[in-house]
Amino acid sequence: MRIADAYRTGKPVFSFEFFPPKSPEAVLRLRSTITTLRRHRPDFVSVTYGAGGSTRDLTIDVVTRIKRDTGVEAMAHLTCVGHTAEELAAVLDRLEAAGVENVIALRGDPPRGQKTFKQPEGGFGHGSELAAFIQSRWSFCVAAACYPEKHPESHDLDEDVRYAKLKQDIGVEVLISNLFFDPADYFRFVERARAAGVTVPIVPGVMPITNAGQLAPTGMFARTGASIPDALRSRVAAANGDERALTAVGVEWAVRQCRALLEGGAPGIHFYTLNRSHSAYAVCESLRAALPATVGAR
Secondary structure, X not given: OOHHHHOOOOOXXXXXXXXXXXXXXXXXXXXXXXXXXXXXXXXXXXXXXXXXXXXXXXXXXXXXXXXXXXXXXXXXXXXXXXXXXXXXXXXXXHHHHOOOOEEEEEOOOOOOOOOOOOOOOOXXXXXXXXXXXXXXHOOOEEEEEEOOOOOOOOOOHHHHXXXXXXXXXXXXXXXXXXXXXXXXXXXXXXXXXXXXXXXXXEEEEEOXXXXXHXXXXXXXXXXXXXXXXXXXXXXXXXXXXXXXXXXXXXXHHHHHHHHHHHHOOOOEEEEEOOOOHHHHHHHHHHHHHHOOOOOOOO
């Protein structure tokens, strides 16, 4: 199934993102996660791709296994980092041969130890260029990223809107947003994108907080450009390091955030799990129980 088709049903689409395992323990944990996927009925899952293709074979293996063994649709991440066009073509050929129908084209973050992204010789410098390359030779359903609070390297939000429109014009069928915590940021971006002519589904990306370190000045949220509402920061502080209390805060905030997004017209939710899927599953099940079967799509 092409994931773009899922967003045409008028029902909210729920999806989860995982990354390939990097240790024997992580392999076992991910296998257990894959086993439970069917019970939570995701519309699709995505599997990330390490810098420079460091998890290339694992990504292809996990995507293939999920689709084959669970019947859940899967989408493979693909980045520009450290790859020539020829190397990317080989990856795309392997995905196609494995029966994978969906790819998300991303520029990718700089490899560890590098502060800025450097375009590989013979490769691409932007996710839009990679998307165009994929469209030129393969028939994948191509998704791409967008940034409600602007990409950390963008000059302003208008630049991100222009890139969203460019990706659509190239042939991208779904835009999935960077994580954020305030629904108003998403709706402002959608309004500006629609005014600029973007018509494809714009899917909000959500990640329940699982540890206080994520909110640190050098934590992952700061690195991705996601701002933390004062109310959320206060609730995390009140948990005072208690892991169970902090998990509950993350789930409760994400449930409220997602309900506001869906009730406001978002076409679904893409959950960033960091392979710690319990919180994301809890949020998803709460939404399924609370929301009507159909929600208007943006």
